[in-house]
Amino acid sequence: MRFRTNLSLVCAALVAAAPAVAQNDLSVEEILERLEKQKQVFNEAETSGLGETRGLKLVTVEDVDAESAAPSDSVAVSAQGNGTATDPDEPIQAAADPNQPLVFGQLAPELQVNLQITFGFDSAALADSEKPKLDKMCAVLKQSDINLFRIVGHTDTSGSAEYNERLSVLRAKEVARYLVEDCGVAASRLQTIGMGERFPYNTADPRADENRRVEFQALS
Template sequence: MKHRLMLATLALALASATALVAEPLRAQEVRLYGEQEAVDPQDVAAILGAPRKIKYRALRLLDEAPAAPQQMALATTGQADPGAHPSTAAATVAAAADGAPAAAQSTSALALPVQFAFNSADLLPAARRQLDALAQGIKLLPASRAVLIEGHTDAAGSQVYNEQLSLRRAQSVRRYLVAQYGIAPARLRAVGLGEYDPLPGRDPHAPQNRRVQFRGE
């Protein structure tokens, strides 16, 4: 009887774990703007000011000892230690910390088709209208809110070249926001992802992948 009760408890814990883990790890939507589309600063503030990624803590069954540190990887990888005992695997499931809701806001980032000179990080004048509206949206956020600037390319060209070009373009956007709008440099972090993260459902060579993406940190 006790054995059956433990198995039932384990099954319930694993089922709950799946519900808790799947939602935060699910791909979230990106708001992609067209070249001629106006950017609303209020929308920018709403997307970039959305709640940060959910933090996790480990759960354990009441009759189990605390899990070893190396068995806590599920919170970030979604997988338990393959050599762990089943009850330990259940003990390392992820749960939303501090009462945070499991469902995150669906739109986690916005992407602009920022125009640069060919094979260059030099901003073209046509890019400034959308970046100006973006800057106004960032200024609506609390001063403590940081923004990640991601440079992206399509899959044409070498991987190393694309990573370097995307980084230089993200840094160019960062310099523009700092110089033109006085946004504190410490609030803006630039990274280059190259061709690594194409838009969901798009061909990696699609021109829409040549974008600069922004998300709150």
């Protein structure tokens, strides 16, 4: 009996630690369901005034580099977005005022929507082999009535924190660029931010592959 109990605990732990890469296999319907749950918990956390609810904690990140919230040379900042525009040239929003602390939504693993997109070393270029992963998200975004998505770049802890943060910013912006230019998603529905190594998916191993990911959050 003790052996069975211990085995059950081990199996439960393995399921709980399922890597983010497994989420690449979620169906469009499963992703849509998670995003709707995200939208609900973001609304609950904000309206309650507590800054958290089951499955979500709003975390103030005061030391985000201004580059994380500012546009690159090729991506301008939109003052506001209502989700109605379809012009691919419309600027993608930065996630926050670079002069203000960023409030980041730290979602429970079971609510996260992560894609493990493989980029080249020291590169933010999106390889053709990785585009099918985003084509699924394209279908999700087109079917969803969610107004605003945040695209979050994450890294593992290899390299310096500053380097990782900048690389995560560029990769999030590259994903957003593809969704706008190749998929036709309205740029007003997208925000981008890079969190570098701050919020690993696998907290037990900060250098694990599954920590290098792009996360999608349904804000409203």
